[in-house]
Amino acid sequence: MISMETKSSLTFSGQVALVTGASQGIGEAIALDLAKEGWIVVLVDIQPEKLTAVAEKILRSGGRAEVRTADVSRFDQAAAVVEAVVKENQRLDYLVNNAGITRDNLMMRMREEDWDAVLAVNLKGVFNFCRAAVRPMVSRRFGRIVNISSVVGVMGNAGQANYSASKAGVIGLTKSLAREVAGRDVTANCVAPGYIATAMTESLPEAVKKAFLEMIPMKRMGTPQDVAQAVKFLLSDEASYITGQIIHVNGGMYT
Ligand code: NAP
Numbered sequence: 001m002i003s004m005e006t007k008s009s010l011t012f013s014g015q016v017a018l019v020t021g022a023s024q025g026i027g028e029a030i031a032l033d034l035a036k037e038g039w040i041v042v043l044v045d046i047q048p049e050k051l052t053a054v055a056e057k058i059l060r061s062g063g064r065a066e067v068r069t070a071d072v073s074r075f076d077q078a079a080a081v082v083e084a085v086v087k088e089n090q091r092l093d094y095l096v097n098n099a100g101i102t103r104d105n106l107m108m109r110m111r112e113e114d115w116d117a118v119l120a121v122n123l124k125g126v127f128n129f130c131r132a133a134v135r136p137m138v139s140r141r142f143g144r145i146v147n148i149s150s151v152v153g154v155m156g157n158a159g160q161a162n163y164s165a166s167k168a169g170v171i172g173l174t175k176s177l178a179r180e181v182a183g184r185d186v187t188a189n190c191v192a193p194g195y196i197a198t199a200m201t202e203s204l205p206e207a208v209k210k211a212f213l214e215m216i217p218m219k220r221m222g223t224p225q226d227v228a229q230a231v232k233f234l235l236s237d238e239a240s241y242i243t244g245q246i247i248h249v250n251g252g253m254y255t
Contacts, residue, residue: 010038010062016089017235018042018082020072020129021099023050025198026148029224030096030231035063037232042066042085045099072099072125082132091140094235095133097126097147097170102200104159115162122166123173130177134186143186144235147174148227151194151250167192171246178244187243189234194250196222218251 017034021027022043035041035058043051048069055065068084070077086092100122103114126147137143152160153167171190178188195201195212201221204212213219230247233239248254 010036012038012040012064014089014091015039015093016042016085016091017094017096018044018085018092018129018133019096019098020044020070020125022054023047024054025200026193026196026224026227027096027098028054029228030098031065032057032061033225033228033232034094034096034235035061035065038063039094040064040066040089042068042081044068044070044072044081046071072097072128073120075124075128075131078125078128079132082129082136086136092133092136093142093144095129095137095143095145096231096235097129097145099125100148100150100166100200102160102163104163106159107161110162118162119166119169122163123169126170126173130173130188134177134181137186138181138184141184141186143181143184144239145174145177145186145188146231146234147188147190148231149174149190149192149246151192151248151254153192154246154248155254175244182243185240187234187240189239189243190246191227191230191234192246192248192250193227194222194248194253196224196227196249198224212253216251216253220251222249222251 017039019031022031023045045051051067055067058065068081070081147170149170150167152164174188174190230249
């Protein structure tokens with residue numbers, strides 16, 4: 001674990017937020033945004049190098065960050081990260097399950113390992129971190145969880161049966177968890193992004209990108225910041241009576 005902090009004009013609240021898949025794209029945008037709240041942001045991803053670069057950005061802007069490497073699909077690693085964070089800070093207030101992968105193919109060509117890999121990271125990874133975080137949140141009678149789903153988790157998408165199933169699963173998991181922990185002031189919600197400009201979508205074939213754009217009434221891709229704003233709202237005091245919900249951030253692509 002690398003811990004970084006600096007003197008700044010930010011007022012630190014002592015609250016702790018953990019963001020998975022924080023090295024780049026949407027996760028990085030969320031982490032940078034949450035650091036501006038004066039929260040300690042725990043950055044989780046597989047590779048330490050990219051995470052450290054994000055932590056340095058937070059440091060330079062006057063925030064605080066901790067870097068912890070873990071494969072979200074590993075139950076033991078998720079448990080160890082959350083345990084260490086709670087031990088170090090005596091709390092975990094906010095959890096954002098953002099790490100995700102794609103292994104696209106038509107169903108008739110989809111390999112078993114591509115199904116397993118996507119479900120392991122996108123769905124079991126969310127289970128692993130929620131499972132680890134819920135007990136300390138319930139004990140302190142406060143917690144805010146946001147799980148990143150996807151527009152294709154509700155509308156489906158040819159070539160993404162594994163990904164769509166994982167993201168639909170995240171919605172079911174989140175709604176169930178919300179009902180279990182609502183009485184302890186722990187909320188769980190989803191943000192479902194549409195077509196967002198990140199490395200994940202950059203690698204799509206040009207024809208697929210064009211087809212996506214034609215489906216968006218706002219005629220543009222979303223930005224990671226568009227998603228981060230919705231996440232920040234669901235973590236805020238203003239959203240304290242909202243649980244088990246999905247906020248769609250998709251330019252009207254699915255209504
Ligand atoms: P991205 O740029 O590919 O970033 C995903 C991050 O997750 C990467 O830093 C990646 O690390 C990390 N990651 C992957 N597997 C991991 C694992 N097993 N353990 C820990 N970290 C892992 O993707 P993004 O576009 O920002 O997407 C972020 C989330 O939004 C994902 O859940 C995605 O499904 C969802 N989403 C994205 C879009 C979109 O249009 N971009 C739309 C809907 C939903 P490495 O790079 O080191 O593998």
